[in-house]
């Protein structure tokens with residue numbers, strides 16, 4: 123059993139790459155393994171040309187140097203006033219922060235949270251470059267840490283409240299039916315499902331405050347984006363057999379999808395939107411080097427998609443290009 127995300131396992135042999143290799147080693151040819159992205163990559167030409175042609179109002183370069191993630195194009199639409207991202211020191215979370223800072227116009231406030239801000243070199247570098255980013259400590263499984271960050275955010279956003287909460291932090295444990303244990307199930311459930319609910323609960327007063335100041339539904343007003351995975355789709359179980367090697371992860375994501383549905387139903391009357399997002403199979407520490415997508419390809423698409431969310435999307439399960447993923 124291999125734990126990665128929270129506890130290492132980076133580089134060759136980790137992530138989905140490790141899974142695929144293990145499947146091949148067991149004698150399953152590539153065609154025999156249900157490859158998660160049979161038809162990918164779909165070229166996100168729709169938006170990318172626009173972003174490139176978008177000029178550079180606001181003094182931001184049209185292409186943002188992406189650090190380890192490579193150059194990234196700017197998404198075209200305003201998203202929201204304030205946005206908080208969990209697990210933003212690397213991977214998709216860091217990509218979202220970079221993409222938001224490159225947006226035109228960018229959010230007033232990008233709240234980049236991570237477990238160890240002092241070690242988050244890329245975030246600290248961005249902090250020196252941009253006025254609208256704050257780097258805050260948040261361990262999503264620590265009640266104390268959640269409480270402290272809510273207070274900090276409250277002081278930062280004031281009466282405007284928090285417009286968008288992105289529950290991105292997550293871990294993966296590779297475990298087949300033979301390997302899975304109650305301990306790994308509970309560890310992953312705690313980080314990938316319970317934490318999202320507890321973090322959301324803690325930020326609800328600030329989301330409600332933002333909702334009171336806006337109209338319609340969407341990230342511009344108040345929203346919760348749960349970063350899920352298509353591996354959590356019950357309907358895709360037969361089609362995506364590769365995910366049978368990550369029992370704890372996929373089951374926790376299925377449960378996270380239920381969190382999304384419950385929040386969407388519960389908070390609709392407050393004007394707070396909630397969706398589950400499948401970000402695509404992306405090259406990160408978790409996604410591994412064999413993932414077909416790169417951060418710089420998907421993040422502008424994700425941000426563009428988030429900016430287009432409206433009431434009809436509340437309670438939906440969407441992929442990085444805004445297409446519906448079956449539950």
Ligand SMILES: NC(=O)c1ccc[n+]([C@@H]2O[C@H](COP(=O)([O-])OP(=O)(O)OC[C@H]3O[C@@H](n4cnc5c(N)ncnc54)[C@H](OP(=O)(O)O)[C@@H]3O)[C@@H](O)[C@H]2O)c1
Pocket residue numbers: 126127128129208209210211212213214215236237238260261262263289290291292293313349350351352400401402403404405406407408409410413
């Ligand atoms: N990459 C993919 O292909 C893919 C596909 C579908 C869904 N997703 C989902 O996308 C999200 C981000 O994945 P990723 O690929 O960016 O993974 P990653 O590169 O492994 O990054 C995971 C992030 O989560 C953080 N994290 C883990 N436990 C935490 C905790 N207790 N408190 C706060 N932060 C914590 C990590 O922080 P540390 O550095 O402190 O560990 C890191 O910033 C996850 O929810 C994942 O399930 C990813």
